Amino acid sequence: MDADILIIGSGPAGIQAAIHASRRKVSVAVAGKPAASAAAGTEMDNYFGTGRVSGDRLIAEGISQAESTGAVFLGQNVISSARAGDSFRFVLEDGTEVVSKAVVIATGISRRKLGIPGEKELFGKGVSYCAVCDCNFYKGRRAVIVGNESEAAVSAEMMTGYASETSWVAWDMQANPVLVSKAEAAGVRFYGSKPKAILGDAKVEALELEDGTAIPTDGVFIELGAKSAADIAMDLDVMPEMDDTIKVGADCATGVPGVFACGDVTGRPWQVAKAVGQGCVAGTNAANYVKGER
Numbered sequence: 001m002d003a004d005i006l007i008i009g010s011g012p013a014g015i016q017a018a019i020h021a022s023r024r025k026v027s028v029a030v031a032g033k034p035a036a037s038a039a040a041g042t043e044m045d046n047y048f049g050t051g052r053v054s055g056d057r058l059i060a061e062g063i064s065q066a067e068s069t070g071a072v073f074l075g076q077n078v079i080s081s082a083r084a085g086d087s088f089r090f091v092l093e094d095g096t097e098v099v100s101k102a103v104v105i106a107t108g109i110s111r112r113k114l115g116i117p118g119e120k121e122l123f124g125k126g127v128s129y130c131a132v133c134d135c136n137f138y139k140g141r142r143a144v145i146v147g148n149e150s151e152a153a154v155s156a157e158m159m160t161g162y163a164s165e166t167s168w169v170a171w172d173m174q175a176n177p178v179l180v181s182k183a184e185a186a187g188v189r190f191y192g193s194k195p196k197a198i199l200g201d202a203k204v205e206a207l208e209l210e211d212g213t214a215i216p217t218d219g220v221f222i223e224l225g226a227k228s229a230a231d232i233a234m235d236l237d238v239m240p241e242m243d244d245t246i247k248v249g250a251d252c253a254t255g256v257p258g259v260f261a262c263g264d265v266t267g268r269p270w271q272v273a274k275a276v277g278q279g280c281v282a283g284t285n286a287a288n289y290v291k292g293e294r
Ligand SMILES: Cc1cc2nc3c(=O)[nH]c(=O)nc-3n(C[C@H](O)[C@H](O)[C@H](O)COP(=O)(O)OP(=O)(O)OC[C@H]3O[C@@H](n4cnc5c(N)ncnc54)[C@H](O)[C@@H]3O)c2cc1C
Pocket: 008, 009, 010, 011, 012, 013, 014, 031, 032, 033, 034, 035, 036, 037, 038, 039, 040, 042, 043, 044, 045, 046, 047, 055, 076, 077, 078, 079, 106, 107, 108, 109, 226, 227, 228, 229, 262, 263, 264, 265, 269, 270, 271, 272, 273, 275
């Protein structure tokens, strides 16, 4: 599908960007899962004018407002992104391709740690958070991918092109079934129990699961959540900061024409008020960019 603007993220920042952009009469598509927003399931009492309010209510009403002005919510994560001349090209979990003239990155902050024994101690000694970055080091070695989302499925399938043996641990499967089937067809061995500890002294030797299984491995790739903002940014030629945030100016523009960012992904404070404020700016300026008015 074609859209003037693709907004990546269905949290407060992305939804506010969608409301402001679609009112400028440009076509707006919004990727991402509202239930994966940091605001989902929370109660807040420091947001202007609402008193105590649930994050779920804000999100649901915000989506209705955006839809009423024509924004289309796709409900799926972006799994790959690229620049294509003056446009941007994205692939969603179900294989849908979206081509846009501008993009707003509103993916929030990633909380990618498992928080189990061995994770911190063996980081860089077999524990990695980026299969795409480190797969080449695992040629002919054993690898385990850990994660419940489509990003883990994509990483597992990709890793079969490098590792001698690829396993995938997912205990609360949320990945797209088509991607799961592709991983299975590529020979990935599946485990359905939660990780308990990463074992090894000087380097990773095994991943222990809560059901007592120990998977012997040389590498554990923790791929929790969706494709990270840093990965998306780099694919679009935007260099993320060392802490994976995306630096923007007061106009929410990045250094790359047509690429904007807003919300938690741009750094602290991690608050809804700041997310929607930047969402307004990013959505408005993305629409202005598409219309040639800036
Ligand atoms: C427990 C808790 C309590 C909180 N309490 C408060 C409070 O009281 N007051 C307050 O102001 N703030 C509070 N916050 C913070 C607030 O929720 C965040 O600041 C706010 O949700 C940030 O909005 P955002 O849109 O930038 O990111 P998020 O709300 O995190 O939304 C990110 C979106 O990006 C999507 N996404 C990520 N990767 C991809 C991808 N590859 N493709 C497509 N989509 C993707 C996700 O699915 C999600 O829809 C709280 C947060 C937590 C966790």
